[in-house]
Amino acid sequence: MKNIRTGEILCVGTELLVGQIVNTNASWLAGRLALLGISSYYQTVVGDNPERILEAMRQASKRSDLIVVTGGLGPTSDDLTMSIAAKLVNRDLVLHQPSRDAITEIFRRMGRVDSDITENNWKQAMMPEQAHIMPNGNGTAPGAILEYEVEGHPVTMILLPGPPSEMQPMFIEQAEPWLAEHIPTYFKHLFVRMIGIGESKAETLLIDLIRKQGNPTLAPYASEGEVMFRISQLFEKSLEASGIEQPDLTGELLKQVRNIIGDEHIYEVGNRKMPEVVRDLLIKNKKTISFAESCTAGLLSSALVDYAGASEVFRGSIIAYDNSVKENILSVPAGILNTEGAVSEACAIAMAQGCRNVMKSDLAVAVTGIAGPDGGTPDKPVGLVWLAVAREDGVETRKLTLSGNRGRIRHVSVLQALDLVRRQLL
Amino acid sequence: MKNIRTGEILCVGTELLVGQIVNTNASWLAGRLALLGISSYYQTVVGDNPERILEAMRQASKRSDLIVVTGGLGPTSDDLTMSIAAKLVNRDLVLHQPSRDAITEIFRRMGRVDSDITENNWKQAMMPEQAHIMPNGNGTAPGAILEYEVEGHPVTMILLPGPPSEMQPMFIEQAEPWLAEHIPTYFKHLFVRMIGIGESKAETLLIDLIRKQGNPTLAPYASEGEVMFRISQLFEKSLEASGIEQPDLTGELLKQVRNIIGDEHIYEVGNRKMPEVVRDLLIKNKKTISFAESCTAGLLSSALVDYAGASEVFRGSIIAYDNSVKENILSVPAGILNTEGAVSEACAIAMAQGCRNVMKSDLAVAVTGIAGPDGGTPDKPVGLVWLAVAREDGVETRKLTLSGNRGRIRHVSVLQALDLVRRQLL
Numbered sequence: 001m002k003n004i005r006t007g008e009i010l011c012v013g014t015e016l017l018v019g020q021i022v023n024t025n026a027s028w029l030a031g032r033l034a035l036l037g038i039s040s041y042y043q044t045v046v047g048d049n050p051e052r053i054l055e056a057m058r059q060a061s062k063r064s065d066l067i068v069v070t071g072g073l074g075p076t077s078d079d080l081t082m083s084i085a086a087k088l089v090n091r092d093l094v095l096h097q098p099s100r101d102a103i104t105e106i107f108r109r110m111g112r113v114d115s116d117i118t119e120n121n122w123k124q125a126m127m128p129e130q131a132h133i134m135p136n137g138n139g140t141a142p143g144a145i146l147e148y149e150v151e152g153h154p155v156t157m158i159l160l161p162g163p164p165s166e167m168q169p170m171f172i173e174q175a176e177p178w179l180a181e182h183i184p185t186y187f188k189h190l191f192v193r194m195i196g197i198g199e200s201k202a203e204t205l206l207i208d209l210i211r212k213q214g215n216p217t218l219a220p221y222a223s224e225g226e227v228m229f230r231i232s233q234l235f236e237k238s239l240e241a242s243g244i245e246q247p248d249l250t251g252e253l254l255k256q257v258r259n260i261i262g263d264e265h266i267y268e269v270g271n272r273k274m275p276e277v278v279r280d281l282l283i284k285n286k287k288t289i290s291f292a293e294s295c296t297a298g299l300l301s302s303a304l305v306d307y308a309g310a311s312e313v314f315r316g317s318i319i320a321y322d323n324s325v326k327e328n329i330l331s332v333p334a335g336i337l338n339t340e341g342a343v344s345e346a347c348a349i350a351m352a353q354g355c356r357n358v359m360k361s362d363l364a365v366a367v368t369g370i371a372g373p374d375g376g377t378p379d380k381p382v383g384l385v386w387l388a389v390a391r392e393d394g395v396e397t398r399k400l401t402l403s404g405n406r407g408r409i410r411h412v413s414v415l416q417a418l419d420l421v422r423r424q425l426l
Numbered sequence: 427m428k429n430i431r432t433g434e435i436l437c438v439g440t441e442l443l444v445g446q447i448v449n450t451n452a453s454w455l456a457g458r459l460a461l462l463g464i465s466s467y468y469q470t471v472v473g474d475n476p477e478r479i480l481e482a483m484r485q486a487s488k489r490s491d492l493i494v495v496t497g498g499l500g501p502t503s504d505d506l507t508m509s510i511a512a513k514l515v516n517r518d519l520v521l522h523q524p525s526r527d528a529i530t531e532i533f534r535r536m537g538r539v540d541s542d543i544t545e546n547n548w549k550q551a552m553m554p555e556q557a558h559i560m561p562n563g564n565g566t567a568p569g570a571i572l573e574y575e576v577e578g579h580p581v582t583m584i585l586l587p588g589p590p591s592e593m594q595p596m597f598i599e600q601a602e603p604w605l606a607e608h609i610p611t612y613f614k615h616l617f618v619r620m621i622g623i624g625e626s627k628a629e630t631l632l633i634d635l636i637r638k639q640g641n642p643t644l645a646p647y648a649s650e651g652e653v654m655f656r657i658s659q660l661f662e663k664s665l666e667a668s669g670i671e672q673p674d675l676t677g678e679l680l681k682q683v684r685n686i687i688g689d690e691h692i693y694e695v696g697n698r699k700m701p702e703v704v705r706d707l708l709i710k711n712k713k714t715i716s717f718a719e720s721c722t723a724g725l726l727s728s729a730l731v732d733y734a735g736a737s738e739v740f741r742g743s744i745i746a747y748d749n750s751v752k753e754n755i756l757s758v759p760a761g762i763l764n765t766e767g768a769v770s771e772a773c774a775i776a777m778a779q780g781c782r783n784v785m786k787s788d789l790a791v792a793v794t795g796i797a798g799p800d801g802g803t804p805d806k807p808v809g810l811v812w813l814a815v816a817r818e819d820g821v822e823t824r825k826l827t828l829s830g831n832r833g834r835i836r837h838v839s840v841l842q843a844l845d846l847v848r849r850q851l852l
Contacts, residue, residue: 016452016453017456017467017468017469018456018457018466019453019454019456019457019458019459019460020453020647022448022449022450022453023448023449023453023469026442026445026449027442027449028445030442030443030444031444031446032445033445034444034445040443040444041443041472041473041475041478042443043442043443043470043471044468044469044471045468045470047467049467052467052468221446291745293724296728297724297728297730297731297736297743298719298723298724298725298727298728298731298743299728301724301745301747302723302728304723305747306833308799308800308832310747311747314723314747314748315747315748315750315751316744316745316746316747316748316755317723317743317745318742318745319717319724319745321737321741321742322737322740322741322742324741324786325785328784329742329744329785358754358755359751359755360750360754373734374734406732406734407732
């Protein structure tokens with residue numbers, strides 16, 4: 001059993017150095033390493049340059065137990081990573097016949113003949129001796145795991161293709177199981193997703209549990225537009241092997257978090273995002289839904305439809321950006337628009353009820369607000385948003401006072417509207 | 427005049443190392459450096475650790491003319507970047523009174539009193555001697571530019587705050603003008619944005635112009651879901667100062683690109699994205715628009731509304747996800763839905779015309795297609811999308827056969843629908 005405690009990430013690609021693409025591989029891999037309990041202290045990006053790649057690999061080998069390298073495994077002459085890794089560890093590149101067969105098979109499936117395959121393509125089947133090869137189910141370049149020593153220090157290098165659609169499945173399906181066998185510990189994680197409570201407020205409420213830092217631990221987990229906490233318990237394989245019981249204490253800690261935060265603010269313990277939770281609740285309750293959107297202008301509908309399976313429950317929406325649409329299609333009384341205005345509780349209610357009538361859905365949700373940057377007044381500032389949800393037996397509203405730019409106001413409005421639906425269905 | 431030819435980027439922050447946030451700063455800065463004509467060979471990420479930050483700065487100083495550092499300028503005890511930079515160059519931190527005044531002013535504006543300001547806050551006004559200070563218009567941490575020598579090699583370090591909303595304006599408004607004064611060359615860039623032609627096809631057509639690599643140059647420029655090329659001409663300040671004429675040849679090269687690609691495929695030479703181009707054309711032509719969306723389910727509407735100014739031209743939309751909505755609100759004849767189906771030219775036409783009628787807009791665009799992953803048939807595979815645009819004097823359609831996943835099919839459908847509108851308005 002190895003003792004891989006520290007790791008670092010090395011991304012190879014000139015397209016990263018000139019800013020053509022954002023390095024999502026580094027953050028994704030960093031997140032996976034953190035979940036495995038591997039500490040990482042460095043991320044490095046170098047271009048398709050043999051000296052700089054070799055030097056970066058050499059440096060990383062001196063300071064980390066694990067190096068995860070992405071990019072530079074393709075068929076072009078710029079793709080140097082595998083041959084430089086072989087050079088680093090003083091091993092020859094040898095033909096890996098299964099990889100060669102896989103390349104032939106991919107070309108045949110594309111309707112090409114063997115003579116279409118160039119020397120460069122075959123290069124991708126040349127792998128360092130004694131490497132553990134990872135076949136690529138989503139492209140032509142296989143990955144590899146190399147084990148070597150630098151000055152008595154055992155190092156593992158995992159080489160992965162650059163495109164995320166090839167890299168991520170290869171890491172999850174092949175590298176992680178390999179790592180799991182070579183790490184003396186493993187973790188159980190619970191992701192606790194919250195809504196209706198700010199991150200700093202949640203952190204203040206949970207500070208005693210966070211500071212305790214026993215096993216399991218509780219920690220905030222950053223996620224765009226969401227408040228999320230992670231409960232993580234470490235298990236030792238050696239204890240397991242010796243028959244020493246390590247009781248799962250994550251559920252107990254979750255219960256404490258629930259007691260403090262309040263059950264209604266926790267919408268998911270797991271991996272589903274808010275639109276998926278709402279979709280599943282609608283399916284379970286056999287309810288259909290429709291939306292009347294003003295300032296969000298399609299974002300709310302789109303959030304639900306982003307995930308497959310929406311067609312079972314989603315009828316459609318009216319985007320009533322102009323007041324004439326609120327009046328003509330959603331039957332919002334002109335009196336409400338003239339006296340209370342389009343951004344008002346009365347208008348949100350009328351929009352939701354009007355939407356439910358024309359869409360013939362069980363539920364209808366309305367969103368009307370001022371996303372800015374213009375259009376705010378002292379009475380109705382930028383960030384004021386009214387939500388309403390209409391059901392057969394009544395209507396419920398929620399007032400939001402949001403800060404931030406146009407994009408954030410629209411994004412948070414969508415999350416809050418979905419949460420309003422969620423609470424109706426609980 | 428300095429000769430800054432090479433640069434690298436150093437990002438400081440433990441949140442990057444654990445994958446909590448994606449390092450958009452590195453790619454954004456890399457892109458800006460490339461536009462300035464500065465070559466970069468490295469990007470590095472380290473955590474909030476004094477030894478590792480110092481070592482990374484030292485290493486970068488040996489190999490690059492310019493180091494752009496982001497992060498670690500905040501008020502907490504984890505924010506070490508400025509003091510370590512001072513240590514690197516052997517200079518003391520001294521009080522920068524204008525920065526201290528600015529911090530006081532920010533707290534007053536937040537309704538706080540001076541005694542609320544802690545020692546940590548004041549720390550942000552302590553800057554290395556002889557630094558060029560860059561005030562922060564969007565936060566409390568000022569930036570700095572340091573000039574120093576390492577083994578006779580002149581180095582410039584630009585220190586910027588981590589949050590992109592503070593970093594980007596500081597770089598554009600203060601660091602770039604400073605750099606422009608210290609670089610012997612400058613560039614003129616034209617961004618040529620294309621639609622209706624694949625990137626590899628465009629590259630094949632333009633290959634002779636790309637390979638020529640004179641001055642100006644032509645090169646593909648990666649951009650999510652868009653085909654873009656960059657025309658760049660280098661100008662020498664020394665020639666300018668000597669009165670030697672350097673004629674602007676970018677227009678001539680653009681003309682050649684236009685001749686080869688075809689004018690109708692170039693929707694913008696500049697910075698506007700497709701929704702902005704369409705919005706501006708609608709405003710100029712005094713036309714209103716509405717959308718009837720099925721598979722895109724609000725993405726098209728939302729793309730237009732993402733940019734301020736849409737309310738002048740956008741009436742609203744019908745998201746007709748379920749066929750009952752197509753029939754009841756958009757008045758698509760049941761006969762069309764039963765015989766030709768919802769994903770058909772006839773249905774797209776009926777949706778567009780029905781939308782134009784109920785929304786009372788000058789133009790109406792319909793999108794109906796199969797985004798997958800399910801719902802495809804041999805006749806109507808996943809990726810089949812019909813678009814229609816209805817005007818007072820008629821209707822035009824476009825058939826798309828798209829590849830890729832659900833997200834890509836919906837995204838490309840939106841771009842193509844906007845392009846259809848654009849061509850109507852030219």
